[in-house]
Amino acid sequence: MTPDSSPLRYIDDAPTDPKLVRAARPVLDRLADQLADAPVTILLASQDATIVDRRAGQRSLLGRLDRAQVAPGFIFAEECAGTNGIGTALEERKAFRVRGEEHLLEALHPLACVGSPIVDPVSRAVTGIVDITCQVDDVNELMAPLVLSAVRDIEERLFALSARSEQNLLREYMRSKRRxxxxxxxxxxxxxxxxxxxxxxxxxxxxxxxxxxxxxxxxxxxxxxxxxxxxxxxxxxxxxxxxxxxxxxxxxxxxxxxLASPAPPRPRARLAPAAPAGAAPATRIAGRSLAAHRLQDRVDEITATVAPVLIVGESGVGKTHLARQIQYRWGRHDPVPSVDASMLTPSAVAELRARLSGSFACIIEHLDEVPDDAVASTRRLLDAAVELGAPVIATATSSTPDDLRHQVQTHVRRSVCIPPLRQRIEDLTDLARELLAAELPDRPTPQLQPAAHRALIDHHWPGNLRELASVLSTAAARSMGFDIKLEHLPADYRTLGAGRRLTSLERTEREAIVRALDESDGNKSLAAHRLGVARSTLYRKIRALGLENETFGS
Structure with a gap:
């Protein structure tokens, strides 16, 4: 069976932790020599349960393993392969034996295995799995002791590598200080x-x-x-x-x-009401990217004067959240009611318009989905809000709705566009901290551990902040409120990239390809035509930019 038709996920040239490889290689070499004539094979898997090395094994066993996809590149995480010696040992964080029909996958029923996690002695994180596999009829009670012995040797080498590396790092640190x-x-x-x-x-x-x-x-x-x-x-x-x-x-x-500090901006005349004494400070935009700073500047400009505002952005970017921030900075510290524009009727719009005279504040969500029979009255409502300087904020997912609804959006003269998360991915850490603080308000805010952070950075985030909030909520529950590690993330978010970050040009190229595939409902031939490239070129780009496992279209 080829990787393309396999029920298991497959990664070509799967990335490996170089420290794990350096520590494991001599141990696996020795074990492979000891078991050269034995009817078993030795597997090394990474921290996401991807097989990265396979040693020894008689020809008949290797053929059976190949047919069952027990080979480098295949991912045996429990959510993909069910009960097995690699994925289950990873989930349980202890040695695990699986024999015959205890495997979930039928292709693994002729096999038996023992797997044990490798725990880094310094970070205490699981960095990999050692597994010994054989055919059911060849099971030997020595398999478990051999696996545990190999794991202990690898962990000792990991500690020695860490100690030597840390000594070199400390030496260079002291030299820099002395200079x-x-x-x-x-x-x-x-x-x-x-x-x-x-x-x-x-x-x-x-x-x-x-x-x-x-x-x-x-x-x-x-x-x-x-x-x-x-x-x-x-x-x-x-x-x-x-x-x-x-x-x-x-x-x-x-x-x-x-760096030299920039000159402070000139103060603006602020016509918005001041926050009352003792009120919580106005919330700032989370993030440190250029996109976040531009968004903050635009919000500062808008909040200087009370008047209707249109917030535009993809689904899930936080339009309603930003609308409430702006209302707060306008002095509206009580909950501001929101209205779903897709449910508006002419009579409901007329009622809203009648309340504007009292400086009634509201948030109108989904302005680009106003029903046809409410378009005219909604336009008059927005005209009145502009004339009165009413604290009305509208949100829209599309900046280019159909002609009828575009006429509605043009009646809001001031607008702000929230960029999608993939265009401000360097803000993910700050955004995650804010979301986790809201998720666990009465506890210290957990931090993202480096491996979890790298995995989230590599994701494309089609669902934007709403998707990130859902992932972090699940991870926080799994970590019981402590720092979030890779294993706490949902399965689809654990895959680590090869370690190389995309350049700005590559991110732009990736965005164009994603947009074309979305508009083509995942049809790669049609997407290639839209982009003006050969289909083979598009396939190469999809692989190079890490889009193989993304879902496109509706």
Whole structure:
């Protein structure tokens, strides 16, 4: 059976943790030599249950394994393959035996296996699985002890690698300090050491952002220099250099220098009512991307004067949430009623218009879905709101509705567009912190661990913030309110990319391809025609940009 027709998910050139590979290779080599004539095979799987290595095994066994897709590249996570020695051991975080029909998949019924998780001694995260598999008739009681012994040896090597790497990192950190740099950070996957100057500026969100930054720029280079912005809006220039060899797990020394602060903006005349004494401060837009700062500037401009506003954006980007933020900044601290425009009738619109004279505030959602018989009255309502300067905010999913409804939207003179999450993915950490704080208001806000953060960054987020909030809610429940690890994410969100971040040009290209596929309901031939490229080119782009597992269209 080929990967394309397999019931299991398959990843060509599956990414592996180089530290795990370095620690496991000599142990697997030794074990493969010991079992060269035995009717068993040895499997190494990554932390997302993808088989990355297969050793030893007699020809008859290897043929059966191939037919059952027990081979590198196939994902044996429990949600994909049911009960099995890799995925179930990962879920249980302990050694697990599966024999014959205990496997969910019928293709695995002739097999028996023992799998055990590899736990990094430093981070305590599961980094992989060792599994020994054989045919049911060849089961041997020594399989479990062999697996556990191999796991212990790999974990000892992981600890030794971590210790040596951390010593090198500390040595380079002290050298940078002795050279007179006041703002130095030493960082690896599991360690952050910072001088007091940096510690006062950097919170856990900044740490994750910096790790993502160096993971991107030092993936293929030994040094990189560029600007960064901390969560508090402080801009710095960072010179980062890799510590150790390119084959070693990534660690780096960062030397930070402040950038000149921009001139403060001229104060605007603010006509909106001031918030009463003791009120909670106005909420700012979460994020540090250029898109987030532009959105914040536009919101600041809009809230300076009370008058109708149209908020446009894709489904799930947070239009209603932003509408309530704007109403709050206009001094509306009590809940503001919202109206679904798709349910409006002429009489309901007339009632709303009659209440405008009392500066009645409201949020009209889905303005681009006003029923035909309510279009004319809605236009008159918006004209009256503009004339009175009423605190009315409308939202719309489409910026280019059909002609009839476009006439409605043009009656709101001021507008703001919220970009989709995929266009401000560098804001994900800040957005996640805000969403998790709202999800767990009475507990310390959990943080995204690096592997979970990388997996979420690599996702396309067609459902935007609504989708992110749902994923984080599930993850927070699984983590019981503690920091969120990769295994706490829903299954479809755990796949780690190869570690390379897309460039701005690639993101733009990816967006164009996604839009074409959505408009074509996933028909790749039609999408290729829309884009003006050959179908073979589109297939290559889909694979290169990580879109193979996305669903398109309605």
């Amino acid at each position: 007179g740099h006041a703002a130095v950070v030493a960082m690896s996957r599991d360690t952050v050491i910072a001088t007091p100057t940096v510690s006062r500026l950097m919170d856990s969100t900044d740490q994750m952002m910096i790790w993502d930054w160096i993971s991107t720029h030092l993936a293929a280079k030994d040094e990189w220099e560029g600007p960064l912005r901390f969560a508090d809006g402080i801009d710095v220039r960072v010179h980062a250099r890799r510590v150790g060899e390119s084959t070693d797990p990534l660690s780096a020394i960062l030397e930070l220098r402040p």
